[in-house]
Amino acid sequence: MKTRTLTVPNKLGIHARPAALIVRKASEYRSEVFISNGVDEVNAKSIMGVMTLAAAGGTKISISTDGPDEDSALEGVCAVIDTGFGEEML
Amino acid sequence: MNIEDLVGHIGERLGLQCLSGRLGFDRLLTSPDVSRPGLCLTGYTHKFLSHRIQIFGETEITMLSEMNPGKRNKALSNVFSFPVICSIVAKGLEVPSELLDASVKAGAALFRSPRDTTPLINDLTAFLNEVFAPREVLHGTLVDVFGEGVLCVGRSAIGKSEAVLGLVERGHRLIADDTVSVRRNGDTLLGSGDPVIGYHMELRGLGFVNVPELFGVGAVKERQQLDLVVRLVDADRMGEMDRSGLETLTTEILGLSVPLVEIPVLPGRNLTVLLEVAAMLNIRRKNTGSTSSEQLNQTLLEKLQQRRGPDYPP
Numbered sequence: 001m002k003t004r005t006l007t008v009p010n011k012l013g014i015h016a017r018p019a020a021l022i023v024r025k026a027s028e029y030r031s032e033v034f035i036s037n038g039v040d041e042v043n044a045k046s047i048m049g050v051m052t053l054a055a056a057g058g059t060k061i062s063i064s065t066d067g068p069d070e071d072s073a074l075e076g077v078c079a080v081i082d083t084g085f086g087e088e089m090l
Numbered sequence: 091m092n093i094e095d096l097v098g099h100i101g102e103r104l105g106l107q108c109l110s111g112r113l114g115f116d117r118l119l120t121s122p123d124v125s126r127p128g129l130c131l132t133g134y135t136h137k138f139l140s141h142r143i144q145i146f147g148e149t150e151i152t153m154l155s156e157m158n159p160g161k162r163n164k165a166l167s168n169v170f171s172f173p174v175i176c177s178i179v180a181k182g183l184e185v186p187s188e189l190l191d192a193s194v195k196a197g198a199a200l201f202r203s204p205r206d207t208t209p210l211i212n213d214l215t216a217f218l219n220e221v222f223a224p225r226e227v228l229h230g231t232l233v234d235v236f237g238e239g240v241l242c243v244g245r246s247a248i249g250k251s252e253a254v255l256g257l258v259e260r261g262h263r264l265i266a267d268d269t270v271s272v273r274r275n276g277d278t279l280l281g282s283g284d285p286v287i288g289y290h291m292e293l294r295g296l297g298f299v300n301v302p303e304l305f306g307v308g309a310v311k312e313r314q315q316l317d318l319v320v321r322l323v324d325a326d327r328m329g330e331m332d333r334s335g336l337e338t339l340t341t342e343i344l345g346l347s348v349p350l351v352e353i354p355v356l357p358g359r360n361l362t363v364l365l366e367v368a369a370m371l372n373i374r375r376k377n378t379g380s381t382s383s384e385q386l387n388q389t390l391l392e393k394l395q396q397r398r399g400p401d402y403p404p
Contacts, residue, residue, distance in 0.1 A: 013394035016387040020334035027329065047333045051390055056397035 002074045005062040010087040013056040016047075018085040023047045025080045031067025033077055038062075044077060057090045091119045091221055093176050093199050100217050104210060106178070106201045109190055114199040117175050119143070122218035124211055126150065127177075131165040140172035143214065146179045146189070147207035154186050166192040174198045178214075180207040224344050225273045231291075232265040232281045232314060233257050235369035239281060239314040241270060241348075242365065244322030248355055251291050253322070255299075256362025263311040264301050267291040272316060274344040279316040316343070318372045319350045320365055328354040335383030349375075 008014060014022070026033040026044040033044035037059060042049030044063070055061050063081075065073040094115040097106060125142040128150050154162055170192045176199040179185050185202060193200040203210050230243035231254045242250045251267055258264050266283030267290065273280045283289065289301040289310045302310045319341050331352065339350040351368045355361065375381050 012391060013398070015391050015394060016334040016336055016383065020332060020336075023333050024329070051386075054390060054393050054397060056394040058398065 001064060001066045002070045003062055003064045004074055004078055005060060006078060006081060008055050008057050008059045008061060009082065009089050010084040011057045011090050012087060013059065014050060014053060016051060018081075018087070019047050019050040021080055021085055022050055022077060025076050026073070029065070029067070029069050029073035029076065031065045031070045031073040033073055034064045034066075036062045036064070093117050093119070097201075100213070104178075104213060105204045107203070108199060108201055109185060110194050110198070110200040112199075113194060114176060114197050117198070119175065119218070119221075122215060122222040124214060124218075127169050128153070130169050130172075133165070133168055135168055135172070138169075138172055140169075140174045142175065144169070144174055144177040145207060145211055145214075146177060146183075148181055148183065151179065151183045151186070154189065155184075159188065162186065162188050163192075170196040170198070176201065178203055178210070180205060180210050219275070220273070223273045223275055225271060226344055228270045228272055228281075228343070229268065230270055230319075231267045232270045232283075232316070233365075234263040234265060234311050234314045235366055236262070236373060238318055238369040238372055239265070239316040240365060240369050240372075241281065241316055241319045242322065243319060244355075245324075247294070248322045248324070249361060250322060251293055253361035253365055255291060255293065256360075257365060258301060258305055258309050260362065260366070261308075262366075263309060263314075264289060264291070265311050265314045267301075272343060274346060277346065279343055279346055279348065280313055281316050282313040316348060318369060319343075319348050320368050321350060321352045322355050322361065323352050325354050325356045327352075328356075334387070335381065336387060338381070 010018065022044055023046065034041050035044045035050060035053060037053045037055050040053060042053055044050060063074060063077050092115065096119060121142050123142050124145050125139040126147065127144045130138045131150060131153060154165065157165060166188055174196060177193060178201045180203055182202060182204040190200055228241065230241045231250045232239060232241050233254050235257060242254055244250055254264065254267065265281055269284050269287060270281045271284065290298045291301055292298055331354065339352065340347045341350040349372060353361065353364050353368070371381065
């Protein structure tokens, strides 16, 4: 199990489009991937789940991965978030 | 289409009576438009559209009848010195003998119709527009789902016919299976089937099924406007697909852009229901101007905006 905490870097936060990008990346791995906003933890392979977090720009979130490729899954998903989904940054 | 085909298709409907024998029946029609030869009869022959069907209405015939025979022949020779394709006298009017003579001499067919001039022109151009409309034959299955024309496409054996069979069973109407002939009419596309295949569907293992025979005449429809294309895709394409529902795809048919939905085929997915929902979503989008996905995202964006609170710069 690997975990990393990071900040949602884009202004609009995780709305449908960023959520879809996270889900698409997380689905590439065999490991389980979770996102938490400190209150709720959701499956990062479920778009509805990720949208439910309603993680606004600047929110602290943590990514956890668990499984055979947990290292690369953590790197991959965090990279998608860190790039700000190609949107305007805070 | 030549004059003989024209007579074969709408001769009866327009009450066309041929006055010149089968003269000029092999001439080819090249335009869906018609021409009124009035100005040409007066001697203004510039830009005379002789390749169009010439309609002699009451104006032309009255003008000819008021002329003395010499002037009448001169007027008609203005017209028939051009390669006139054929002529129709409307309203069942008396045909001046000089008109018939000139037409025969030029080797062009001359008809008379009992229809009034304007309705005759309307019906004739409507028919010719259909004949000359751009058309394309597409591989897919066209079905009317709640009034939406849904063209289901995808590689061979992916399950188009089976999915559409499910729709027919649920009370939707088949227009054509496998081969759909699409015609463009202004800003709309009209699809219909092949006259030989008719309403047959090929179902692997069962052979050909005559849909109206099994499901009743209400299960089929002759033609349908095309509103949506649904492409069935293999499941391995799923990874690259948009999940946000915000991406709207289109495809181009005969120069018109048509909404496109891609549905991945996986065991356990009920394609029939998914096709039905795709049609309903298309209706909803047209009625409300936005999709469910867009509205859900709007709600989410508003919540995210509130959550950012006063700490964040605007």
